[in-house]
Amino acid sequence: MSRNSKDSESKYSGRQGGGKRKKSYARGNAPIKKKMEKSPLSNQEGIRLNKYIANSGICSRREADVYIAAGNVTVNGEVVTEMGHRVQLTDDVRFDGRRLNPEKPEYILLNKPAGFFVTGNPEMGGRTVMELISKATKAKVAPVGKLDNKAKGLLLFTNDGTLAKKLAKPKSGIRQIYEVKLNKNLSNEDLETIKKGVYIEGSKVPVTDISFIDNKPHDEVGLEINSIREHIVTRIFKSLGYEVESLDRVVFGGLTKKDLPRGRSRSLTQQEVINLGML
Incomplete structure (x- = not known):
């Protein structure tokens, strides 16, 4: 099951206090030819790039600084090597070409009751399944697949875009x-x-x-x-x-309603996540 992410701004650029300009090096010690231009997001609040990478589960912040300096990280298609660089959650941040998601992956299984909308704009007074999992997670999870308003049963939610896409369009179905x-x-x-x-x-x-x-x-x-x-x-x-x-x-998939009453939800175990990823 996967990871996703977002864009950029730099805290340090050019000379600092009259000091020497630092050289930027990509992986393999090759100098970076194309420097990031100042973004209009410069003065907007964002998240430090090393924290963004650490939140995605790739490595610690300290290790992230090493990878950033080595040129392993791109923001919106541009290599960034500057310490303290800030990005927005809407930016496309990649590590060795793999897009990152700064949120911890979460997987919630709901035993949906009838009478709840899954997607779209419910009619006035209609209730949505998001109400039922609001206490289970604060992450921006989305349902995998659909169930009609009148339908009941198992519904999976996740912020793992890679897994969601895989389950939504597997070759032989789920x-x-x-x-x-x-x-x-x-x-x-x-x-x-x-x-x-x-x-x-x-x-x-x-x-x-x-x-x-x-x-x-x-x-x-x-x-x-x-x-x-x-x-x-x-x-x-x-x-x-x-x-x-x-x-x-x-x-x-391999998930069942065992010990999951109607209207209740639970987080998947690590083994269940692994099993879904192998489907």
Whole structure:
């Protein structure tokens, strides 16, 4: 799962108190040919570059100073070697070409109740899932994927842009299991049709498995699918003349609802983060 980041300004430039101008050296002791110009952000409050790098988890501040001096760090495409250089959170800061995120990566799993919007502008009086995780983190996390307002179940939030992008568009999709309640009993014939894969807008939607839930009426089924297409579960059943009355995502990747009551959230363990990154 990844890292991101942002831009620049310099605290020290040119001669200081009549002293000698320091030479700037890039990696390999080659002098830097192109110097950063004064940015309009010079007088704006920002964060010291070494702190920005340390916050991203690359190294300590002291080590960051060494890497900065060696020319390993760029800000908005320009090599910066000046001690005390300040950047904004909107700047593109890279270490050896890798874009950094000054925030500590966080991963929050929510067991979403029905009646909460995930994205977009909710109607007047509507509530959003961000209310439910407001006490879990102060980081600017975003949901990975979507769940309808009426849907329930697992929803992952993170500020790790690399992981979020990977999970949103994996080659084979991410494993998800839903418990679905329909407006009427699902026929055995339609169950077999779904199992073979139905076509939505001319594209076949492969289904890993579908079955009736033990000791439940046949209007309740379990569906395992990897597709991340929007509203795909609802659209599968609608194509065969069924309406989804209740939708609950009980598995997302290797994550489950175990010990996570409805409306509650928790941070992922380090091992869970590693497992997601291997999907």
